[in-house]
Amino acid sequence: MSSEILAVLEYMEKEKGIGRADMIAAIVNAIKTAAQKGVNSGQELKIEINPKNGHLKAWSLLKVVDSVSNPKTEIHIEKAQALAPNAQLGEILEKEIDPSMLGRIAAQTARQAVMQKLRQFEKDRIYDDFKDMVGNIVTGTVRRKERGDIYIDLGKAEAVLSNKEQVPGEEYQAGDRIRCLLLAIEATPRGPEIILSRGSPKFVRRLFELEVTEIADGTVKIEAFAREAGYRTKIAVTSTDPKVDPVGACVGARGARVKTIVRELNGEKIDIINYFPNPQQMIIEALKPAIPRDIQLDEKNHRIALKVDPENLAIAIGRKGQNARLTSRLIGWRLDIEEYKVATADPRAIAIDSLTKNLGLAREIAERLVNIGMNSPAVLESVDLEDLIEAGFSEQEAQDVLSRVNK
Template sequence: MSSEILSVLEYMEKEKGIPRADMISTIVNAIKTAALKGVNSGQELKIEINPKNGQMKAWSMLKVVDSVSDPKLEIHVEKAQVFKAGAVNGDIIEKEIDPSYLGRIAAQTARQAIMQRLRAFEKERIYDDFKDSVGDIVSGTVRRRERNDLFIDLGKAEAVMPGKEQVPGEEYAPGERIRCILLEIENSSRGPEIILSRASPKFVRRLFELEVTEIADGTVKIEAFAREPGYRTKIAVTSADPKVDPVGACVGARGARVKSIVRELGGEKIDIIPYHADTKEMLIEALKPAVPREILLDEKNKRILVRVVNDDLAVAIGRKGQNARLTSRLVGWRLDIEEFKVVTADPRAQAIALLTGTYGFEAALAERLVANGINSPAAFEGVEASDLADAGFSPEEAAGIIAKVSGN
C-alpha cells in the first residue's frame, strides 16, 4: 500500500499542486475515522505516513492499569513492560499494529478522502486563480451549450455564460475561440462558478480601456455609458487635457480603434459623443443626426419631452425604441419623443388684427372689410367711399372708414 500512497502523494503534489503534508493529513484523518467505525471501534489510534516512501504505520494507544476492564483501551501493567520498560499505572503505551488490520473499509475511505480533498482543492484553486480577474477580459474555447447556457473552457477552469449575458444573434460552435468579460465568481454549493458576459456594458467599457491608451492612463474619461447588446452603444467622453480630443482619441486614426472594437462586437454600432454637464446640450448630442425642434424639461420628475419633425422621428426613436432608451439611460432622464407640428397662423385673423391695430376699426367692421378683400393698409389704395358703399357699407360707414384711412 506504501507504493500506492507514495504515487498518490507525488501526483497530487506535482500535477495538482496540493502540498504533500496536506494530503498526508487528509489520508490519516480519513483512515483513522473509518477504522474506528469498523472492527477497531472504541480504540484510540495513532497513524503516521512517511512522506518520503509512503510507508504507513499504525499504533493502538493503551492506558496502563492494574486491572483491565476494556482491552481496546487498556493494558495490564505487567504486559506493558514488553512495550515500555518501567511502565507504571497511568502511562500511555503505543502498541504497533499491522496497517492491514485497519481493514478494507479504511482503504476505501482513504481513496474517497483523497478525491474529496482533490475536489475541494480544485474549488479553492479556481477561486484563488480568478478572484483577481473579475472585470478583466478573458479568452476561452466554447465547449458545449446546455439549455441556454454556454460553457467555456478557460484552461484552468470551466466557466459559464448564461443566456442573459449573451448577445442576441451571436452563435458559437464547440471549439470556437471567444472573448468575454469575467463578470463575477459565484460561490454555490458545487463550488465557485465563473460567470462570463458579452452583453454587459462593462465588456465594451473594458474593450475601450484596452484599445484606447488615453482612457487607460486617465487622460480621457468615459462619463456616461449606455448599451443595447447587439444593436448600439453610446458613450459620452471628456478629456482632462485640453489638447486631447476625447472623441478623436476613442475613434483613432481613420477610425482604427473603434473599428477594432466594432469587429469584436460583431458589427454593433458605437456612437461616441462629447460629454456635456448641461442636460439639453447632452440630449442634442445624443440624438444626432436627429435634430430636436423643441425640448421641455420637467426638473421635478426628471423627464424630458422632445419634439422632432416627422422626418427625424424614426431616427430619434430607433428600431423598437432602442435609440430612445439608450439616450434616456445616457442622459439619466426619462425621455418622451413626439412629432413637432408647426402651428400655422390664420391669415384671416391676422388681417383683421392688422386693420384693427392700424386704424382702430371695430373687429366686426374689420371682419367685413377683410371679407371684401381689403386685408391690409395697402389694399385701401384707390378705394373711395362709393366703392365701399357698393360693397354693402352704409354711406356713414364708408365715410368713416375713408376718414380713418386718410387720417382725417
C-alpha cells in the same frame, strides 16, 4: 499501498494544483475516521504518511494503567514497559500496528472520504483561483451547448455563458476560442459556478479599459455608458488633461482602437461622445447628427421633451426606438421626441392685424369685416354705407369705418 498513495499525491499536486500537505491531512483524517468505525472501533489511532514515498504507518494510542478496564484504549504498566522501558503510569503509549489491520472496509470508506475531500479541495481551489478575476476578461474554449447555455473551458475550470448573457446573433461551435467578462462566481450545491457574459455593458467598458491606455491610467474617464448588446453602444467620456481629446483617445489613430473593439463585438456600432454635466448640452451631443430644434426640460420629473425636423426624426429615434432608448439611458432622463412643425401664417389673422393697424379699427370691428370678405383697406374703398348696414353694422359703425377709409 504506499505506491498508490504516492501516485495520488503526485497526480493531485501536478494536475489539480492541490498541495501535498493538504492531501496527506485529508487522507489521514479519512483513514482514521473510517478505521475507528470498523474493526478498530473504540481505539485511538495515530496515522502518518511520508510525503516523499507515500509510506503509511499507524499506531494505537493506549493509556498506561495498573488495572486495564478497556484493552482497546488502555495497556498494563508491565506490558507498556516491555515495549518502552521508560513508560510511566498515566502516559500515552504509541503502539505501532500493521496498516493492514485497519481493515478492508476501512480502506474503502477512506477511499470514498478521500474522493469527497478531493472534490471539496477542487471547489475551494476554483473559487480561490477566480474570485479575484471577477470583472476581468477571460479567454476560453467552447466545449458544448446545453439548452441554450454555452459551457466554456477556462483551463483550470469550466464556466457557463448563459443564454441571457449572450449577444443576439452570435453563434459558437465546439472548439471556438471566445473572450468573455467573468461576471460572477455563484455558490451552488455542486460547488462554485463561474458565470460569464458577453452581453453586459461591463464587457464593453472593460474592452475600452484594456485597449485605451488613457482610460487605464485615469487620464480619460468614462462618465456614462449605455448598451443594447449586438446593436449599439453609447459612451460619454471626459479628460482630466486639457491636452488630451477624450473622444480621439478612444477612437485611436485612424480609428484603430475602436475598430479593434468593434471586431471583438462582431460589428456592434459604438458611438463615443463628449460628456457634459448639463443635460441640455448632453442631449444635443448624444443625438448628433440629428439636431434638436426645441428642447424642454422637466427638472421635477427628470424628463426631456424635444422636437426635431422631419428629415432627422428617424435618425433621432433610431431603429425600433433604439437610439432614443440608449440616449435616455446615457443621460439618465426620460426622453420624448416629436416632429418639429413650422408654424404656418394665418391669412385671417394677418388681415385683422392689417385693418387694426392701418385703419385704427377696434379688433372686434376688424374681425367682423374680415368675416364678410372685407379684408383690406383697398376692398373697403369700393364699399358704401348701405353695404355695411346690410352686412349687419349699425349706421354709426358703418360711418366710422368709411370715415377711416377715406382718411
